[in-house]
Amino acid sequence: MARSKELVPGVGRLSRSQVAARRGLYKGLKKSEKPAATESPATIEKSVGGDKNGGKRLIPTSKASRFYPAEDVRLPKKSRKSPKPASIRSSITPGTVLILLAGRFRGKRVVFLKQLASGLLLVTGPFKVNGVPLRRVNQAYVIATTTKLELEGFTVDEKINDAYFAKAVTKGPRSAEAEFFEEGKPKAKEAFPESKSADQKEIDKAILASVKKTENLAKYLKASWGLSKGQFPHQLVF
Amino acid sequence: MSSSDSTFKRFIEVGRVVLLKSGPFSGKIAVIAEIIDHNRAIIDGPTTGVTRQSYPYKHLTLTPLTLAKLPRAAGSGVIKKHLEKEATIEKWDKSSWAQRRAATEARRNLNDFGRFGVMLAKKARRDVVRKTVFKAKKST
Numbered sequence: 001m002a003r004s005k006e007l008v009p010g011v012g013r014l015s016r017s018q019v020a021a022r023r024g025l026y027k028g029l030k031k032s033e034k035p036a037a038t039e040s041p042a043t044i045e046k047s048v049g050g051d052k053n054g055g056k057r058l059i060p061t062s063k064a065s066r067f068y069p070a071e072d073v074r075l076p077k078k079s080r081k082s083p084k085p086a087s088i089r090s091s092i093t094p095g096t097v098l099i100l101l102a103g104r105f106r107g108k109r110v111v112f113l114k115q116l117a118s119g120l121l122l123v124t125g126p127f128k129v130n131g132v133p134l135r136r137v138n139q140a141y142v143i144a145t146t147t148k149l150e151l152e153g154f155t156v157d158e159k160i161n162d163a164y165f166a167k168a169v170t171k172g173p174r175s176a177e178a179e180f181f182e183e184g185k186p187k188a189k190e191a192f193p194e195s196k197s198a199d200q201k202e203i204d205k206a207i208l209a210s211v212k213k214t215e216n217l218a219k220y221l222k223a224s225w226g227l228s229k230g231q232f233p234h235q236l237v238f
Numbered sequence: 239m240s241s242s243d244s245t246f247k248r249f250i251e252v253g254r255v256v257l258l259k260s261g262p263f264s265g266k267i268a269v270i271a272e273i274i275d276h277n278r279a280i281i282d283g284p285t286t287g288v289t290r291q292s293y294p295y296k297h298l299t300l301t302p303l304t305l306a307k308l309p310r311a312a313g314s315g316v317i318k319k320h321l322e323k324e325a326t327i328e329k330w331d332k333s334s335w336a337q338r339r340a341a342t343e344a345r346r347n348l349n350d351f352g353r354f355g356v357m358l359a360k361k362a363r364r365d366v367v368r369k370t371v372f373k374a375k376k377s378t
Contacts (some may be wrong), residue, residue, distance in 0.1 A: 097350075097351070109350075144350065145350045146349045146351075147351040216354070219354075219358070220354045225350070237349050237350075238349055
C-alpha cells in the first residue's frame with residue numbers, strides 16, 4: 001500500500017486497480033535473484049555491567065514497537081472456497097456421440113471418451129472416420145445426442161490428460177520472423193509426433209470396433225451436422 | 239335448417255367424434271355428449287383417456303365419424319358401449335388422417351441418428367426411381 005496512502009485503517013486512497021496500474025505489473029514482473037536470506041537469531045545474549053544485574057541478558061534482535069494500534073482493525077475474512085471440478089451434463093456419458101458447435105471442427109459428430117481434470121471433454125472423431133483427432137472441448141459448445149456407442153471395458157490411458165495437450169514451451173527471446181521463416185524461406189512444417197499418432201490409433205481401434213457394430217454409424221459420424229430450412233435446434237430431438 | 243339442406247357434411251352434434259387441438263389431451267379423440275351453448279360442448283372419451291369435460295369448439299376439429307344413435311347427454315358407460323359397438327376407435331386409427339398424424343409424430347421424435355437413417359433411405363429411393371426412369375426413357 002506504499003502508493004496508496006491510507007485514508008482510514010484498512011482503506012487506501014487508491015482503488016485496487018489504480019494500485020495495480022501504478023505498480024506497473026503489466027510491464028512484467030521484475031525477476032531479480034534475491035540474496036539468500038541469512039537467518040538471524042531471535043535473541044542475542046549481551047553482557048551487562050553492574051554487580052546486581054546478573055552479568056548477562058537476553059535481548060531481542062528486533063525491538064518491539066513502542067506503539068500498538070488503539071483501534072482494532074478488522075482483517076478481511078479468509079475465503080475457504082475453492083473451485084470445484086465442473087460437473088458434466090447427465091446426457092454426456094462415455095461413448096455418447098456429440099455434435100461440435102464451435103471451433104475448427106464445428107458441425108462434426110464425435111465420440112466422447114472422458115472428462116479431464118480441467119472439466120473439458122476428451123473426444124475423438126475417430127480420426128480415421130471423420131478426421132477429428134483426440135481433442136479437448138468445452139461442454140458448452142457441444143450438443144449431446146442420444147446415440148451412444150458401447151464402450152464397455154474401454155478405458156483411456158492415464159497419460160492422456162490436460163498436460164498431454166499443452167503446447168511445448170520455448171524459452172528465450174523469439175521474433176515473429178524466426179517463428180515462421182528460416183533462411184528467407186517459410187519454415188518446413190514440423191512432422192506430427194509419432195507417439196501421438198500411435199496413441200490416436202490405439203484409442204480409435206477400440207472405438208472403431210464398436211462403431212462397426214451398428215449399421216450406418218460410421219457414415220453418420222463421417223457426415224457433418226447442420227440445420228436446414230424450418231429446423232430449430234430447440235424443437236429437434238437429438 | 240336441418241343438416242340435409244346444407245352443403246356442409248360435418249356438424250357439431252351429439253355423437254360427433256372430435257379431435258382435440260389443445261390442452262393436455264391434445265391429439266386425442268373424443269365424442270360430443272351434449273351441447274352446452276354456441277361456444278362449448280361436453281365431450282367424453284372413455285376409451286381414449288379423455289375425461290368428461292366441457293370444451294370450446296375453438297379447440298376442437300370435427301372428424302367425419304359419428305355415433306349416430308347416441309342419445310343426448312349419455313354418460314361415459316353408454317358412450318363406451320356405443321364406441322365399442324361401432325368400432326369407432328379402430329375406424330379412426332385406420333383413417334389416413336390418423337395415420338398421417340402418427341407418422342408425423344414418429345418422424346418428429348426421431349433422434350439425430352434416426353433422421354440420418356431417413357436421409358439415407360430417401361437417397362436410396364431416389365436412386366432407384368432415377369435409374370428406373372432413365373431405363374424407361376431409353377427403351378421408348
